[in-house]
Every structure is written in structure tokens, then in C-alpha cells.
Amino acid sequence: MTPRCRPRIRTGLARIATGLLAAATVAGAPAQTPARAPASACAEPAAMVPAQLYGLWQLTLWPVGGSESEPLSRGAMLFERHPEYPGSVRGHLKRSTDGNDTQALVSGDVVDGEFNLDESADGVTMDAVWAGAPLDCGLTLRGIRRPAEGRLAGQPSLYFRLEKTPGWR
Numbered sequence: 001m002t003p004r005c006r007p008r009i010r011t012g013l014a015r016i017a018t019g020l021l022a023a024a025t026v027a028g029a030p031a032q033t034p035a036r037a038p039a040s041a042c043a044e045p046a047a048m049v050p051a052q053l054y055g056l057w058q059l060t061l062w063p064v065g066g067s068e069s070e071p072l073s074r075g076a077m078l079f080e081r082h083p084e085y086p087g088s089v090r091g092h093l094k095r096s097t098d099g100n101d102t103q104a105l106v107s108g109d110v111v112d113g114e115f116n117l118d119e120s121a122d123g124v125t126m127d128a129v130w131a132g133a134p135l136d137c138g139l140t141l142r143g144i145r146r147p148a149e150g151r152l153a154g155q156p157s158l159y160f161r162l163e164k165t166p167g168w169r
Helices: 011-024
Strands: 055-063 073-081 089-097 100-111 114-120 128-135 140-147 158-164
Touching: 055 089, 073 100, 100 128, 114 140
Parallel strands: none
Antiparallel strands: 055 073, 055 158, 073 089, 089 100, 100 114, 114 128, 128 140, 140 158
């Protein structure tokens, strides 16, 4: 898969979203399970539109070959409408790492049932690419996060689960 570069991400949104994400992420707190829509109301994953990504998502990351029940990192992502690309989202990531929290800017989309996301710590250089699929009527996204080409070789690929926080519909 070829990473898609996005233009610089505005820092004004970063300050607003960082406050929201800080309130949403509590170290070691389990992610809340969102209310699920009835199966009959679900659209096919291929019919998912960018607006369905808008909102706050709880994040769990675990190593390839590891177990989701023993996460390596937890956090949250906030997605909003991308100001320059109407079919995409832009947002902010905050997650725990070994002894620290890390923040990044993200841009991505969902096309034909495939979720793709670019992650950048500085808003310029791509650090990781995310690829996955929507599940549970679009309230859960699952897949793999890989280091971007040319990034540090020591960073592992990680499986991810994003669950939409209740109230963001």
C-alpha cells in the first residue's frame, strides 16, 4: 500500500482536540462499549461515508502475535471533517506508550469498506500508516498500524481497535 501524504495539519485544531482527548483518555481505564444499532439499520461497510468517522474514538493497540486483552497502548482519536479534502477526515491521536503519552496528527478516509489513515507526530513527516475495516455498523474499526516507509526500523507493527465513543453519532 502506498501512503498518501496530506498537507500540514493546522495547529489551532490541535489545541482544541488535545483538550478533548485529554479529558477522554484516562490511563488504564477500559474503553466504554458504545451502544450498537440494530442489525437491520446497518449499512454495508462499503457504503460508509466520512461523516460516520466524525467524533471521538477509543483506541487499543496490541502487538502482532500478542493478545488484544493485553494491550501495549490505549488512547483516543478525534476525527473531524478535513478542511481541504471533503471525502476525508483529519484528527488527533493521544495514546499511552512506555512511561509517556504520545500525540500525533492523523488524516484518512474510508473508501469501499477500507479504512486508511496516515499518522504524523509533526504534521509534516508520515510516521505510520493504518489500514483496516469497519465492523459493528461502523462503530468499530479494526486493522493494523505499520511504521511508514523510511521510518525507524525498530518500531513494530501493531493491531488496532477503534470504538466510537457513545454520543458521537
